[in-house]
Amino acid sequence: xKKQFLLITFLFLSFISCEKEDVGYIEEQGQSVELxxxxxxxxxxxSNGSISVVGKNKIIQTIENVGDVVQSLLVxxxxxxxxxxNSHKIKIYDITANGLLLPGIEIDTNASSPxxxxxxxxxxxxTNWNTxxxxxxxxxxxxxxxPIKVNGLPESIVYNGENIxxxxxxxxxxxxxxxxxxxxxxxxxxxxxxxxxxxxxSLLVMDKELLIARTYYDENWNAFYGTSxxxxxxxxxxxxxxxxxxxxxxxxxxxxxxxxxNVPYLSYLGGIAKLEKDLTINEASLIGDTDNLNVxxxxxxxxxLYIGTFDGYVKILSADGIELNKYKVGDxxxxxxxxxxxxx
Numbered sequence: 440x441k442k443q444f445l446l447i448t449f450l451f452l453s454f455i456s457c458e459k460e461d462v463g464y465i466e467e468q469g470q471s472v473e474l475x476x477x478x479x480x481x482x483x484x485x486s487n488g489s490i491s492v493v494g495k496n497k498i499i500q501t502i503e504n505v506g507d508v509v510q511s512l513l514v515x516x517x518x519x520x521x522x523x524x525n526s527h528k529i530k531i532y533d534i535t536a537n538g539l540l541l542p543g544i545e546i547d548t549n550a551s552s553p554x555x556x557x558x559x560x561x562x563x564x565x566t567n568w569n570t571x572x573x574x575x576x577x578x579x580x581x582x583x584x585x586p587i588k589v590n591g592l593p594e595s596i597v598y599n600g601e602n603i604x605x606x607x608x609x610x611x612x613x614x615x616x617x618x619x620x621x622x623x624x625x626x627x628x629x630x631x632x633x634x635x636x637x638x639x640x641s642l643l644v645m646d647k648e649l650l651i652a653r654t655y656y657d658e659n660w661n662a663f664y665g666t667s668x669x670x671x672x673x674x675x676x677x678x679x680x681x682x683x684x685x686x687x688x689x690x691x692x693x694x695x696x697x698x699x700x701n702v703p704y705l706s707y708l709g710g711i712a713k714l715e716k717d718l719t720i721n722e723a724s725l726i727g728d729t730d731n732l733n734v735x736x737x738x739x740x741x742x743x744l745y746i747g748t749f750d751g752y753v754k755i756l757s758a759d760g761i762e763l764n765k766y767k768v769g770d771x772x773x774x775x776x777x778x779x780x781x782x783x
Contacts, residue, residue, distance in 0.1 A: 440716070444757050450665060454492045456686070458705040458732050462767075471724045471779065471780065471781045472494065472759045472779065472780045473777070473778070473779045474492055474493065474494045474499075474534070474536075474538070474777070474778045474779075475492075475493040475494075475544075475673060475740075475745075475775060475776070475777055475778075476490055476491070476512055476775065476777075476778070477490065477491040477492075477493065477747070477753055477768050477769075477770065477774075477775055478490060478773055478774035478775070478776075479491060479509060479510045479751070479768050479770055479771060479772050479773075480509050480510065480740070480770065480771040480772075481505075481506075481507065481508065481509060481514045481719060481769065481771065482547075482770055482771075483507070483671065484525070486504055486506055486507050487503075487770065488504075488506050488507060488509035488769070489502055489504070489505055489527075489768075489769040489770075490502040490509065490519075490539070491500060491753075491766070491769060491772075492539060494514065494538070494540045496690065498768070499538055499578060500537075500538035500539060500593060501538070501769075502539060502541070505521065505530065506525075506526035506528055506530075507523065507524070507525035507526040507722070508523065508524040508525040508775070509521060509523055509774075510521075510522040510523065510524035510554055510555075511554065511555050511773075512708075512775065512776040513556040513558065514534070514713060514776040514777065516557040516563050517533060517778075518533060518534060519531070519534055519539060519776065520556055522553040522554060522555065522556055524552055524554065525549045525552070526554065527547065527549065527551055527552060527563065528545055528547055528562070529544075529545075529546040529549045529553060529556075529576065530543050530545050531543055531546070532544075535780050536720060536780055538590070540723060540724055541589060542597050543583070546576065546581065547720040548567065548574065548757060549570075549777045551567035551569050551570040551572075551574060552568075552569035552570070552638065553565050553566070553567050553574070554566040554567065554594055555595050555596045556704055557569070557596050557597060557598045557603065558578070558692055559598050559603060559624045560624060561574040561577070561578045561579060562575050562576065562577055562578060562624075563575070564598075564666075565628075566594060566596050566598060566605060568593070570586070570588070571591065571592065571593070571611065572586040572587055572589060572593070573587040573591055573596070573603075573605060573620065573622070574586045575587070575627065576713075585627070587622060587627055587628075587629065588605060589605065589629075590607070590610075590611075590618075591607040591609060591616045591618070592607065592608055592610040592613075592616070592698060593605045593606065593607055593608070593620075594606050594639070594640055595608075595639070595640060595641050596606070596642070597642045597643070597644050597649075598624070598627050598644075598762075599649075601649030602621050602622060602623060602624070602630070602671070603610065603621070603622040603624055603704060604619055604620065604621055604622070604642055604671075604701055605622060605643055606618075606619050606635075606639035606641075606651065607619070607620065608639055608654075609638070610613040615637040615638050615656065616637070616638070616639075617634050617637050617638070618634060618635070618639070618644070619632065619633055619635050619637055619639050619649065619651065619669065621633075621671070630650060633681060634681070635651050635653070635656075635667040635681060635717055636651075636653055636665055636682065636683040636756055637653060637663075637665050638654045638655030638656075638663075638694075639651045639652075639653050639698045640652055640653055640695070640717045641694060641695040643694070643696045643698060643703060644671075645695065645701075645703060647670060647671060647672045648668050648669065648670060649669040649670065649671045650666065650668050650683040650696050650703050650714070651666060651667040651669070651696070652664075652665075652666055652694035652695055652696035652705060653665040654668065654693055654708075655718075659706075661688055661723055662688060663685070663686075664684075664687070664688070664694045665683065665684055665685040665686055665688045665694070666683075666684050666694075666696070666705065666714060667681060667682060667683045667684070667718075668682045668718065669681050680686050683719060684717075684719070686720070694706065695736075695737060697715070697738060697739045698738070699739040700742060700758070704726075705720060706734075706737040706763075707720055707722075707725060707735075708722075708728075709728050709729040709730060709731040709734050710727020710729065710746070710749040710756070710760070711725070711726050711727060711739065712724050712726070726744055726756060726759075727744055728758050728760070729746050729748065730755065733748045733750060733752060734746045734748060734749075734750075734772045735748055735772060735773060736775075738773065738775050738779045740775070741762070742757070743757060743758070744756040744757075744760075745775055746754075747771075747773060748772070749771070750766060751769060751771070751772065752765055752767055752768065752772075753765070753768050753775075
């Protein structure tokens, strides 16, 4: 996620994440409330994707049958945005201290296959595979604006307060792509693009750098992994400073990248490990020791690590790797989002 790890077979793509966000060590201080939302993708081709809401150290709400492949979540203010990939919908729920208000709003994306989302200037920008674009939903009117067309299948999308960055993970024929786009949200024009190595899957902005975790495949669909870093202070693509590191096969879970205590970490061997300045992985810093074959997603929020497993659990670990909680959720927990009623 989100923000995912993709397990591709010869005949179809079933979406298997090794990404995203935070699940549930909930604390209540006075009137403060913290909730974590879990996107359970469900089985591809069915509509059994669900959302689990965690609060006060327990699951307080489950929204069943949300759709076919609950791809990603995004919290913005007091709303939860839900991308439903194979149902081709965006759902929007109001968030309260007791969970989500139902039934919410449903937006049809016209068979676009939506993926990841970001909100900029009260507009929801989200990537789409089938239509090969970034769609723009005006959150005042809930009307679509003119989409930003791209070449290939766009996946992750992030905003650094000035520009939007979009990773093109694969080409239309599902061969590996290698481009990250820079988009000006004032004009919605692509102002730059840069080659970062095969399979840009997960993006993270830290200071003046764009960090990229990559997943790519050989002719037999064996997965390989790498990272790249781009100095995003340059406007001219020919001046972009790009460093590329390839690791090989089997070393990270989907190649997701995360900020943990303001330091970049990669998903790695059943947990996360620090990414050094030279893009090597600091194995001694590993947090988490879940069976790597059972890891479906990882994410960090605050000082905790969250691991979603293939058998439908979410584990919450402290910064020193101690398991704090474990919850049974739905099928394939692949993305997580955090909300609190305390506004900064």
